[in-house]
Amino acid sequence: MYLSRVEIDSNNRAKTRDLTHLGAYHNWVEQSFPAEVEAGERQRHLWRIDQLSGKRYLLILSEEKPDATKLAMYGVQGTVMTKSYDHLLDTLQDGQRLQFRLTANPTHTITKPGERQGRVVPHITIAQQRQWLIARAEKSGFELMQSVSAENPDGQPVWSFDIVGREWPTLHRRTDRGVRLSRVTFEGLLQISDVATFKETLIKGIGREKAFGMGLMTVIPEA
Template structure:
């Protein structure tokens, strides 16, 4: 696995004028793997957009290395970085405390009378969105922990995580009208409970709309 990052050249409006919706970013990611396109054999590419210190970054997780020139298409020159992710994955241990960042599309399925398949609808409130993550933690190989778990145990426990961004970016599909997707970014602390399942979560993502910048969780060890 490989983790790549490129600073988006948002100050160059001419260069990035095409990046007006999630589908354009998806196309940027897919075009960064020309060998897969030529072979007509695509692998899953998880990605998201991060905002750090006023700068925007495209973060991509992939099974093979992206073409650095293609990944630099909309990037600030010299900012494309790709590193092997396998060594980090192989060092994960049960009980390890980590700080995480996850951008996801929290949804639920509503049963419709007279229909076999339910309708997928987004969670709207922050409370619903947080509960969505809580409900998926254990089966994703981790437990959400409180700050008190690593700080002063006499203090009142604070939330294990928080929502740092919520928005509704536009997605234009090839056919039909554009739609807006619920995008939520969570940050906080977790403890690994099942290494195999957790590694699968990191490499395969959480939730829906993975092709359009959702589901990628990244972590940094705290101990």
């Protein structure tokens, strides 16, 4: 596995004029693997957009290395970086605490009486979105801790993560004029409860709309 990053050249509007919706970013990611495109056997690539210190980055997790030239298509010159992700995966162990960042599409299914198939709708409130992640932690191989803070006068436990970004980017599909997807970014601290399952979570992602920049969780050792 490889983790790649490039700074998006946001200040060059002529260069990035095509990046107006999630489908354009998806196409950028796919075109960064020309061998797969040519063979007609495209792999699933997890990706997301990070905003750090006023700069925007495209981050990709993939089985094969992307083509650096293609990845730099909308990027700042000299900012393409690719490194092996296997070393990190090999060092993970049960009980380990890690800082994490996850961009996801929190949704739930509403099924009315008499319907065979429910309707998938986004969670709207911060409380709903936080609970969405809490509910998925155990089956994803990790735990989200709770603690009682002295700054919390009612004595209610405080979770070890928070929501640091909420957006509604546009996705243009072929069948309609476009839809807006809920994009939520979580950051915090987790503890691995099932290392094999957790590795699968890092590789395969969490939630829906993975092709359009959702589901990628990255981790670093606890500070």
